[in-house]
Amino acid sequence: MPELGAILTAMVTPFDAQGRVDEEAAVNLMQHLADHGSDGLVVCGTTGEATTLTDDEHVGMIELAAREMGERMSIIAGAGSNDTHHAVELTRRCTEAGADAILSVTPYYNKPNRRGIVRHYEEVAKATDKPILVYNIPSRTAVNMPPDLLAELAQIEHIDGVKQANDDELGPIDGLAIYAGNDTTLARVLDMGEPGGVLVASHVVGDEMRRMVDEPENRAEIDASLQDVYETLFITASPTCTKAALNLMGVPVGGLRLPMVEASEDEAAAVRAMLEHHGLLEVATT
Numbered sequence: 001m002p003e004l005g006a007i008l009t010a011m012v013t014p015f016d017a018q019g020r021v022d023e024e025a026a027v028n029l030m031q032h033l034a035d036h037g038s039d040g041l042v043v044c045g046t047t048g049e050a051t052t053l054t055d056d057e058h059v060g061m062i063e064l065a066a067r068e069m070g071e072r073m074s075i076i077a078g079a080g081s082n083d084t085h086h087a088v089e090l091t092r093r094c095t096e097a098g099a100d101a102i103l104s105v106t107p108y109y110n111k112p113n114r115r116g117i118v119r120h121y122e123e124v125a126k127a128t129d130k131p132i133l134v135y136n137i138p139s140r141t142a143v144n145m146p147p148d149l150l151a152e153l154a155q156i157e158h159i160d161g162v163k164q165a166n167d168d169e170l171g172p173i174d175g176l177a178i179y180a181g182n183d184t185t186l187a188r189v190l191d192m193g194e195p196g197g198v199l200v201a202s203h204v205v206g207d208e209m210r211r212m213v214d215e216p217e218n219r220a221e222i223d224a225s226l227q228d229v230y231e232t233l234f235i236t237a238s239p240t241c242t243k244a245a246l247n248l249m250g251v252p253v254g255g256l257r258l259p260m261v262e263a264s265e266d267e268a269a270a271v272r273a274m275l276e277h278h279g280l281l282e283v284a285t286t
Helices: 023-035 055-069 084-096 114-125 147-153 183-191 202-214 216-225 227-232 240-248 265-277 280-285
Strands: 007-010 040-043 074-078 101-105 132-136 159-164 177-180 196-199
Touching (some): 023 202, 040 055, 084 101, 101 114, 114 147, 132 147, 183 196, 183 227, 196 202, 240 265, 265 280
Parallel strands (some): 007 040, 101 132, 132 159, 159 177
16 A cells, blocks of 8 residues: 555535635645645545535546646545445546545445455455555444454455544454544554544644654654644534634635535634644634
8 A cells, every 4th residue: 555644634625715725725725735645535425525425526626636746746536436336437527537546435315234344345455456444434324334344344455554434443454554534543553553644733833743753752742732723623513713714814715615604603602712822823813
């Protein structure tokens, strides 16, 4: 499996005032993330509001990221679906668009059984020659992939890693690289000797999260200092507060597409207070 990096930011998708994908703002954000600790970008994942993008918008974002940042960062394409045919098609198109790897979430809502999950990933894996990270997030999908199932999926060619967002089952899996699926478990994953995480707070405190990788002796202290960031960004459905934070930091990303809505006054105030605490509002205005 090629080296994707340790700090992989699950990037928000910027929209303009009319709700269209804002490519100029997207490139600006990509450059900001590259300058502040990110090794790679996960484009069009949950944080990127993939569920409200058309397939052409989705693939266009992958093409944009690969073209603009592919020589500087790894590009991991979100390409999951609860319709196997759609997941296969998205995987194929994102591979052709220049992705270095694919993030493929467990089929959600229709709750396939174990055999169905294995068959789903067998078909997805046939659609690409790139590494695939399976994404285990039962809080969103209503289906958990336990460690023994993940080990079985590791036997499928091209399935090389897991974004593990079930913190209760975070541990090594034979045949898979482990990536933290929640910001709060990055330190644990790094302490396990695994590559890193697919992260949201790295939009805001990427430099500090980079230090968690580069300064293992200070990792626990840095992680403790960032707990308020992790908490604040998820006081409501993501990426509401992450977009609010970026806009307040002077990295414009616009609003959200329904059913996601912008931060309330109380939520925005909490985000502002967190940024002030970390000195990030001042950074944006100097």
